[in-house]
Amino acid sequence: MNKQKKRVMLNSLLCIFAWNVCIAFPFAFGLNSATPRPSSTTPLSPLSLTLDELSLQLGGKGRAQACWEAYRSGTDPILGTEAQQRLLQRPPDVATLHHQTTCHDGTTKLLLQLPDNLQVETVIIPWPERQRSTVCISSQVGCRQACTFCLTGRMGLLRNLSCDEIVSQVYWAQRVVKTTAMLPIENVVFMGLGEPADNVDAVVAAAECLTDPHRFAMTPRRVTISTVAPTPDAFAKLNRAPAVLAWSVHATRDALRKQLVPTTKYSMTELREGLVSTLEQRSKRRRNILLEITLLDQINDSIEDAQHLVEFCQPLVAIPGVRVIVNLIPWNDIQVQTGAAAQYRKPSPERIEAFQHYLIQQGNLRCFIRTTRGDDELAACGQLSTRNRS
Incomplete structure (x- = not known):
């Protein structure tokens, strides 16, 4: 077998190996990179989130703005639904x-x-x-x-x-x-x-x-x-x-x-x-x-x-x-x-x-x-x- 054929065969084997490691194996075990990572169980503090980040957590920019209006005035706002409250800390938690x-x-x-x-x-x-x-x-x-x-x-x-x-x-x-x-x-x-x-x-x-x-x-x-x-x-x-x-x-x-x-x-x-x-x-x-x-x-x-x-x-x-x-x-x-x-x-x-x-x-x-x-x-x-x- 000449060197060129050996190189083609080696490249083919590497491609098969890469496909199995990066795609087939993760997919089979639920580890596909496209799968979202589970969210952290540690509550986030709105005090460290930008307005856009807080908007994503609360499901709307208006809610995030209302939240920060409350913080600026020293008021503890109600942070959306019960599920959202479990994800977000209140200032007294900090x-x-x-x-x-x-x-x-x-x-x-x-x-x-x-x-x-x-x-x-x-x-x-x-x-x-x-x-x-x-x-x-x-x-x-x-x-x-x-x-x-x-x-x-x-x-x-x-x-x-x-x-x-x-x-x-x-x-x-x-x-x-x-x-x-x-x-x-x-x-x-x-x-x-x-x-x-x-x-x-x-x-x-x-x-x-x-x-x-x-x-x-x-x-x-x-x-x-x-x-x-x-x-x-x-x-x-x-x-x-x-x-x-x-x-x-x-x-x-x-x-x-x-x-x-x-x-x-x-x-x-x-x-x-x-x-x-x-x-x-x-x-x-x-x-x-x-x-x-x-x-x-x-x-x-x-x-x-x-x-x-x-x-x-x-x-x-x-x-x-x-x-x-x-x-x-x-x-x-x-x-x-x-x-x-x-x-x-x-x-x-x-x-x-x-x-x-x-x-x-x-x-x-x-x-x-x-x-x-x-x-x-x-x-x-x-x-x-x-x-x-x-």
Whole structure:
């Protein structure tokens, strides 16, 4: 038999084998690729479904729109037929409101219980002078960054939150606002428990849900994601989210930054280069950057620290169209007896104002002092935790 006949016979045998494996065998045993895969028995959450996806589940776009109108107002809708309800979770299936605390200034802290009995905190901050509220949401249960001035950092990281669990916090905040006649929510900030850059996919998906005109329908400039920037590419990863970026800087000198954020592995110059690269890729309309500094008395609140911050910001200011905003956060006492935070103190108003004055007058930077809200019930910045203090 010549080589050509052998090749033809071999090809024929291969075709017969392929037909049996791919068509005859699967068909005989009900495994044909054309057969739809059985649907998962795990209920889906409408909070993570787009309008089109939810329309398919509910059997119509009108039903899906009505469902999301209810979510936006903090109402639990009836999800179609009993069969559809078995396929879809309700917001209380994702998280339940376990406890609610209201501070003297109206700030309201929500403790949400997750299905695995872990808990997260969400804070609603009313601003009477602006006639609106901001909701501060969590992206993780705990945090691995271990910032020494932050109570969340003492928890360690227990686990990431899913997109559903992140946006369910906004749902519950809307529900509380509606039932207690608080000012309407117009801003969402990812500044609660957790580091967003350590849970990028869920955070980006949550931001997309919040800004989707068919879902929570917020504008991207009303959503802010704050990161300590564990790596230089953290900014690029979070840049996928339709939101304003904020960088928790706290100190621009490497040794001091390492003291305040012990998990820091990169120099501030390396981290800044990552931010510069990301801002340059953004459209000029999205080149705002918020720099956050938690001020600690006699640690990072000197005029020398302010001078170093001004110098540090120059490569950012040089980017065409960029607007750098510095947010000074007077440290909130986290009431612990051990660790570095036991010795920390809030700076005097005079030192804080001198720091701000230098940034504005000498650095030509926009700079604001964050008003402390909710500190009487451990609801202020840096005070969130779902574990006992020690």
